[in-house]
Structures are given as C-alpha cells and as structure tokens.
Amino acid sequence: EDQVTQSPEALRLQEGESSSLNCSYTVSGLRGLFWYRQDPGKGPEFLFTLYSAGEEKEKERLKATLTKKESFLHITAPKPEDSATYLCAVQGFGNEKLTFGTGTRLTIIP
Amino acid sequence: EAQVTQNPRYLITVTGKKLTVTCSQNMNHEYMSWYRQDPGLGLRQIYYSMNVEVTDKGDVPEGYKVSRKEKRNFPLILESPSPNQTSLYFCASSPSGPLAEQYFGPGTRLTVT
Numbered sequence: 001e002d003q004v005t006q007s008p009e010a011l012r013l014q015e016g017e018s019s020s021l022n023c024s025y026t027v028s029g030l031r032g033l034f035w036y037r038q039d040p041g042k043g044p045e046f047l048f049t050l051y052s053a054g055e056e057k058e059k060e061r062l063k064a065t066l067t068k069k070e071s072f073l074h075i076t077a078p079k080p081e082d083s084a085t086y087l088c089a090v091q092g093f094g095n096e097k098l099t100f101g102t103g104t105r106l107t108i109i110p
Numbered sequence: 111e112a113q114v115t116q117n118p119r120y121l122i123t124v125t126g127k128k129l130t131v132t133c134s135q136n137m138n139h140e141y142m143s144w145y146r147q148d149p150g151l152g153l154r155q156i157y158y159s160m161n162v163e164v165t166d167k168g169d170v171p172e173g174y175k176v177s178r179k180e181k182r183n184f185p186l187i188l189e190s191p192s193p194n195q196t197s198l199y200f201c202a203s204s205p206s207g208p209l210a211e212q213y214f215g216p217g218t219r220l221t222v223t
Contacts, residue, residue: 032209043114043200043214044153087153091208096160097143097168098208102152 002027002092004101012107013078021073021104023088033071034098035064036087044087047073078108112137114215116201122221123191131186131218133201141204142184143168143212144176146197153200159184160207191222 005024013019025033032051036044048057050066057064061082063074073086085105089098114135123129135142143158145168155168159178173195175187184203188195199218204210 041217043202043217044212045214046211049209049211089153096141096166096207097155097158098212099155099169100145100153102150 002090002095002099004088004090004099006086006088006101006104008104009102010105010107012109013075015079015108015110016077018074018076018078020075021086021106023071023073023101024069025071025088025090026069027090027092027099029093031091031093033066034089034091035062035071035073036089038085038087038103047086075106078106080108080110082106083108112213114201114203114213116199116215116218118218119216120219122223124223125192126190129188129191129220131188131199131201131220133184133186133215134182135184135201135203135213136182137203137205137213138181139203139205139213140181141207141210141212142178143202143208144174144184144186145200145202146170146195147200147217148197156186156199158208188220191220193222196220196222 035047038044048064085103087103089100144156145153157176159165201215202212204212
C-alpha cells in the first residue's frame, strides 16, 4: 500500500525566511510524485510532477526535489501570498490513483 | 474558462436521504475522480474514471456510487447517507490520467445529521 507522510504539519515563517517542507513516501515503483497547493476554501492547485530521483523543478520561489525516499519543497524568500497548505501525493505502478499526504500548513508572516 | 464545477457547494441533509453531487468539466478530459478531505486524514480517493463507462474504486468507495455516461459529467451518488460521510468533497479531472495535472473543483461541503 502506498504511503505518504508530510512534515512538519504546520510551519510559520517570517517573510523572506527560506525553509523546506518534507514529503516521505513508500510506493512499489514510483510513477510520479506530485505537489499541490491548497488555499482555504478552495480545491488543490497543481504545482509540480517529479518522476525520478535527482529530478528538480522550479516555479517562482518554489523548488521541488526528489530522492528515492522523499521529496522536498524548498521555499526561497517567501512572501505572505505563499501562505497555503502544500500537499504531496504519489502514484505507484499498477494503479491509476493518487495517494495524498495530510499536508503542511505554511504561514508567512509579513 | 477551463474549469471543473460542482453542485451544490454546501449541503446539509439527514441520514438515509439519497443525494447526488454533480461534477462537470469543460476541458474534454478523459480522467475524472472524486475525493473526500477530512482533518488529519488528508485527501482520499473515492472513485475514479479513466473514460466514459469505465469507473473503478479508490481507497474509500463504501457508501458511494458513481456513473460516467458522458465524458464531461461524473456525478457522485450517496444512496443512504450516514453521519460518517460528513466531509468536504472534491471532484477532479485530467487529460489522460492521474499522472497528468489534475484540475480540482471548488469543493462540496456535506453535512449529514
């Protein structure tokens, strides 16, 4: 059974204070690891897909990296508008569904 | 505008009263899916559909039914709702499967008393 564990559950940062969110996973053959952003009262919004260890993707102040056991979402010089819950999910070989973690709630204080 | 719509957005109902939550997408996507989101449990998949007339169970299908008669619509049916189905429900679609970017609807908050 695929499993995803995200840490920390919540993170408060000052504006401009860089940090990383962690997503640890177990899956029988990784097809893809996904990062989504969710704002309060809204549906998740896609950020990245990573397919293999060593892969990195960037978007504005966000950079996602992947190893064989975990993924990190690095946030550089965050702004208040980066405040959201960040969700990690995996898809393993042999199934057509995603398994999500419980998310990290990020708050950026001006 | 490309979007996934869900109706209703909010619903309070009583135990045992059948209800349907509609989901529609205007992007000609093949793949559609339903999730429920509960505090501390995250997003869990209920059912998904790879194409018209093709549906399959996700992780928590008990108490739910779906149908995919048209590509754009994927309704979620609760034939006899119970209080443990009180949750926030999301519909999502993607062009070709979960490996592609999924577009989520705005959510339906369901309360069963």
